[in-house]
Amino acid sequence: MNLPMVQRILGLMLLMFSLTMLPPIGVALAFGDGHWQPFLDSFLIVAAIGLLLWLPVRKVRRDLRLRDGFLVVAVFWICLGLAGATPLLITDRPDLDFTDAIFEAVSGFTTTGATVIVGLDDLPKSILYYRQQIQWLGGMGIIVLAVALLPVLGIGGMSLYKAETPGPMKDQKLTPRITQTAKALWTIYALMTAACALGYYLAGMSGFDAVGHAFSTMSTGGFSTHDASFAYFDSPAIEVIATVFMFIGGASFALHFLVIRQRDLYAYWRDTEFRAYFRLVAIVIAGASVYLWQQGEFDTFGSALRHASFQVVSMQTSTGFLTTGFADWPGALPAFMMLLTLVCGCAGSTAGGMKVIRWLIVFRQGVVELKRLVHPSAEIPVKLAGRVVPQRVISGIAGFFAMYFVVFAVLMFLLMMFGLDQVTAWSAIATSLNNVGPGLGDVIITFRDVPDSAKWVCAIAMLVGRLEIFTLVLLLTPAFWRR
Amino acid sequence: MKIIILGAGQVGSTAAQQLSREQTNDVTVVDTRDEILRDLQDRLDIRTVSGNAAHPAVLEAAGGNGADLIVALTNSDEVNMIACQIAWTLFRTPTKIARIRSGDYNQRPELFGDTAIPVDLAISPEQLVTDYVERLIRYPGALQVLDFADGRVRLVGMRALKGGKLVGHQLRELRAHIPNRDVRVAAIYRDGQNVKPDGDTVIAEHDEVFFIAARDDMRTMMKELITEEAPVRRVVIAGAGNIGYRLARALEDRAQVKLIDRSAERTRRAAETLRNTLVLTGDAADEELLLEENIDDTDVFVALTNAEEINILSAMLAKRLGARRVMALINRPSYAELMEGGKIDIAISPQTITIGALLSHVRRGDVVRVHSLRRGAAEAMEAIVHADGRNSPVAGKRIDQIGLPEGTTIGAIVRGEEAIMAHHDTVIEVDDHVILFLTDRRHVEDVGRLFQAGTRA
Numbered sequence: 001m002n003l004p005m006v007q008r009i010l011g012l013m014l015l016m017f018s019l020t021m022l023p024p025i026g027v028a029l030a031f032g033d034g035h036w037q038p039f040l041d042s043f044l045i046v047a048a049i050g051l052l053l054w055l056p057v058r059k060v061r062r063d064l065r066l067r068d069g070f071l072v073v074a075v076f077w078i079c080l081g082l083a084g085a086t087p088l089l090i091t092d093r094p095d096l097d098f099t100d101a102i103f104e105a106v107s108g109f110t111t112t113g114a115t116v117i118v119g120l121d122d123l124p125k126s127i128l129y130y131r132q133q134i135q136w137l138g139g140m141g142i143i144v145l146a147v148a149l150l151p152v153l154g155i156g157g158m159s160l161y162k163a164e165t166p167g168p169m170k171d172q173k174l175t176p177r178i179t180q181t182a183k184a185l186w187t188i189y190a191l192m193t194a195a196c197a198l199g200y201y202l203a204g205m206s207g208f209d210a211v212g213h214a215f216s217t218m219s220t221g222g223f224s225t226h227d228a229s230f231a232y233f234d235s236p237a238i239e240v241i242a243t244v245f246m247f248i249g250g251a252s253f254a255l256h257f258l259v260i261r262q263r264d265l266y267a268y269w270r271d272t273e274f275r276a277y278f279r280l281v282a283i284v285i286a287g288a289s290v291y292l293w294q295q296g297e298f299d300t301f302g303s304a305l306r307h308a309s310f311q312v313v314s315m316q317t318s319t320g321f322l323t324t325g326f327a328d329w330p331g332a333l334p335a336f337m338m339l340l341t342l343v344c345g346c347a348g349s350t351a352g353g354m355k356v357i358r359w360l361i362v363f364r365q366g367v368v369e370l371k372r373l374v375h376p377s378a379e380i381p382v383k384l385a386g387r388v389v390p391q392r393v394i395s396g397i398a399g400f401f402a403m404y405f406v407v408f409a410v411l412m413f414l415l416m417m418f419g420l421d422q423v424t425a426w427s428a429i430a431t432s433l434n435n436v437g438p439g440l441g442d443v444i445i446t447f448r449d450v451p452d453s454a455k456w457v458c459a460i461a462m463l464v465g466r467l468e469i470f471t472l473v474l475l476l477t478p479a480f481w482r483r
Numbered sequence: 484m485k486i487i488i489l490g491a492g493q494v495g496s497t498a499a500q501q502l503s504r505e506q507t508n509d510v511t512v513v514d515t516r517d518e519i520l521r522d523l524q525d526r527l528d529i530r531t532v533s534g535n536a537a538h539p540a541v542l543e544a545a546g547g548n549g550a551d552l553i554v555a556l557t558n559s560d561e562v563n564m565i566a567c568q569i570a571w572t573l574f575r576t577p578t579k580i581a582r583i584r585s586g587d588y589n590q591r592p593e594l595f596g597d598t599a600i601p602v603d604l605a606i607s608p609e610q611l612v613t614d615y616v617e618r619l620i621r622y623p624g625a626l627q628v629l630d631f632a633d634g635r636v637r638l639v640g641m642r643a644l645k646g647g648k649l650v651g652h653q654l655r656e657l658r659a660h661i662p663n664r665d666v667r668v669a670a671i672y673r674d675g676q677n678v679k680p681d682g683d684t685v686i687a688e689h690d691e692v693f694f695i696a697a698r699d700d701m702r703t704m705m706k707e708l709i710t711e712e713a714p715v716r717r718v719v720i721a722g723a724g725n726i727g728y729r730l731a732r733a734l735e736d737r738a739q740v741k742l743i744d745r746s747a748e749r750t751r752r753a754a755e756t757l758r759n760t761l762v763l764t765g766d767a768a769d770e771e772l773l774l775e776e777n778i779d780d781t782d783v784f785v786a787l788t789n790a791e792e793i794n795i796l797s798a799m800l801a802k803r804l805g806a807r808r809v810m811a812l813i814n815r816p817s818y819a820e821l822m823e824g825g826k827i828d829i830a831i832s833p834q835t836i837t838i839g840a841l842l843s844h845v846r847r848g849d850v851v852r853v854h855s856l857r858r859g860a861a862e863a864m865e866a867i868v869h870a871d872g873r874n875s876p877v878a879g880k881r882i883d884q885i886g887l888p889e890g891t892t893i894g895a896i897v898r899g900e901e902a903i904m905a906h907h908d909t910v911i912e913v914d915d916h917v918i919l920f921l922t923d924r925r926h927v928e929d930v931g932r933l934f935q936a937g938t939r940a
Contacts, residue, residue: 066525157528158524158525158528159525173524173530173531175509175530176485176503176509176510176511176528176529176530176546177509177528178528180509390517
């Protein structure tokens with residue numbers, strides 16, 4: 001363990017993060033909401049803490065080991081929750097207590113999008129903007145951004161990148177240098193966000209709403225600047241744009257990079273994971289809209305299709321925008337939509353959940369086991385796109401599944417112990433662990449009414465889910481700390 | 484520069500490590516062994532691609548399209564050549580370097596060229612190592628001998644020993660010891676630490692001293708650091724592989740050479756072509772055999788088998804039995820560090836030698852030669868000063884006016900046929916070959932930039 005170096009990087013990254021308090025000040029001045037003081041204070045506080053961490057160890061120069069990378073990422077995400085909550089805590093509009101401020105910040109950074117605030121429409125523009133911005137930063141990962149911008153990270157950048165980026169196989173670099181890879185990812189991310197904002201604007205959103213919603217769409221976050229979420233706009237055009245960009249955000253950014261570099265749209269279809277992701281979304285949308293129409297939930301098939309497709313993509317990509325909501329839908333649909341979030345988007349996307357590729361590999365492994373029952377001595381490898389999946393990856397995924405469900409169960413029992421009913425408890429954990437946002441029962445739109453203890457459990461679940469279980473759980477194992 | 488390295492063996496990994504350390508290089512390594520690649524990627528900031536190095540699809544995935552340099556270092560000469568051929572045919576890769584082991588290919592230079600097998604530089608590690616060892620044996624006492632400017636200037640590293648005339652004296656006395664000769668002490672390492680040499684520095688026993696001198700002044704300077712050694716008369720070589728055999732052939736006319744190998748087949752084949760060498764079949768780590776062959780009367784014992792552990796052990800044994808100087812071929816840098824200067828006089832690292840040759844071609848244009856010293860801790864460079872009409876940071880300047888990075892010294896300048904030892908007031912002219920010594924290899928790039936022609940900066 002290389003603690004001085006870890007401290008130095010944490011300090012540097014906090015310094016970098018403190019700069020993100022400046023745009024909201026600009027927003028406050030531009031819209032004249034007079035609400036810049038909390039951000040200036042937060043900027044000074046976070047920068048001071050960063051400086052205090054960095055100054056004593058600024059001359060330390062050592063390479064980060066893999067282990068240090070996990071420590072940096074885990075600790076920094078926890079710091080993010082605290083630092084990001086500062087302005088929310090300082091301001092009196094909304095007047096949040098400590099627990100709520102932390103919950104809101106963590107929910108933002110992890111792109112969950114669950115909120116404890118009701119009455120968004122009356123809040124100052126700067127606060128609204130800030131909430132959207134933390135989602136955007138958390139989407140591609142603020143550590144990936146740090147790797148792109150801070151050359152001092154050097155080789156250690158790879159270990160940080162690996163600890164933050166989701167997916168089971170992250171040894172594949174897009175470019176030889178890790179900083180270039182990080183830069184490429186952020187550039188694509190920023191460009192797509194710009195395209196999304198432009199789309200929203202042309203479809204009739206105000207400039208402020210367009211940018212704000214583009215932030216939380218590309219990051220598959222789910223925060224909105226209105227209590228009614230997308231129902232506020234009630235515009236099919238806006239919903240179609242949102243659906244498309246949520247879908248893009250749920251696909252792998254490495255794949256986007258490949259498509260752009262090869263200038264070949266067909267590369268999407270060649271990717272096995274993307275194909276599975278696309279098919280799953282298409283089938284669920286078709287099934288749900290037919291079912292909703294049959295059950296008479298909507299008058300016409302057209303409106304059933306409109307709401308089903310928006311809501312399915314919103315849940316499947318872990319965004320959590322709502323139009324009509326799905327909690328009151330008939331039959332198994334509400335529970336099914338919640339379970340859909342376990343699959344979620346592709347590895348290397350901004351979506352949460354367990355990722356399509358893991359399910360795909362586990363499913364194929366299951367098929368292989370079936371075949372083995374018939375031909376006990378057959379050699380049947382699990383393949384993806386014609387290439388054998390290494391046994392290491394498969395067992396890694398098996399371990400991930402086991403760990404995921406253990407964590408899921410433990411946190412759910414905790415919520416029940418804190419007095420939540422079963423439906424609320426399991427959907428709250430599913431929505432937090434998968435970074436989605438809305439749940440069922442008491443947490444359909446807001447988490448305001450659950451007890452503080454439950455909010456803490458959910459905030460932890462969001463962090464655990466965003467860092468894909470292992471990074472955080474690793475810190476609790478004695479083996480990690482043993483020299 | 485975009486670089487593809489094929490083969491992640493010893494030399495491939497080291498090359499990837501050294502090249503990726505320079506920020507301007509993008510390195511991709513190709514190998515068939517996933518384990519090694521994963522390991523490498525965890526350690527270095529590079530990309531890895533798994534697959535057969537000679538397959539077009541693999542080369543393409545590694546970024547063959549747009550690569551500036553391809554370095555083929557797989558175990559197979561044939562794969563290396565085919566990979567270069569494919570890179571040239573498909574991607575027109577400008578520079579292709581291949582490791583070609585087999586002497587058969589190397590004897591026919593007409594094989595290599597854009598119209599035949601498009602390899603711009605065929606590196607033969609065996610030949611490089613042989614040359615290196617031969618130079619060490621020719622200059623008894625030297626740890627490292629490097630040529631610059633076609634051998635007009637040499638950089639020698641050696642360990643100062645009791646009896647050397649300068650040992651225990653200040654460096655400024657050197658001028659009195661050897662008047663009329665110009666020698667520059669470039670660096671001194673004491674207990675592994677770099678000591679900045681100036682006039683007051685006292686040379687102590689066991690210091691590792693690097694000096695730069697014109698070829699003819701070398702021997703004079705060496706006498707300053709060690710007692711005069713008798714020229715090498717008797718050499719025992721363990722291992723009749725490629726290197727051992729070539730070394731025996733290079734030395735057999737000047738010294739009495741004994742070549743030992745375990746394999747009867749190898750010794751028979753060696754004996755068929757060697758004229759004056761005594762070829763012995765047996766175990767080089769066998770005490771009886773060594774004593775029988777008068778190891779106690781041997782000037783130099785060189786262990787060059789394929790197994791580094793055996794090399795280390797047999798060299799240690801030879802030393803204990805009385806061989807005057809022992810050398811061993813050691814691949815792992817950490818082993819070399821452990822052994823050198825202790826029980827083994829010189830650790831020969833084929834990687835460092837190969838990498839040195841490789842890097843001097845990779846670093847483009849103005850830097851013509853780079854040698855790793857002390858297993859990569861320091862470097863010696865040879866750079867050419869260009870006239871580019873603009874303000875060169877070097878040309879026309881006095882040495883003390885040049886803003887050199889810390890730990891960098893200009894040792895010598897070769898102007899035409901003349902070798903000039905550098906002083907603080909020496910003025911550098913256009914087309915000079917400047918020989919620099921860097922105690923901190925991180926500055927290699929900065930120095931390279933100094934000498935870069937303005938158009939490319």
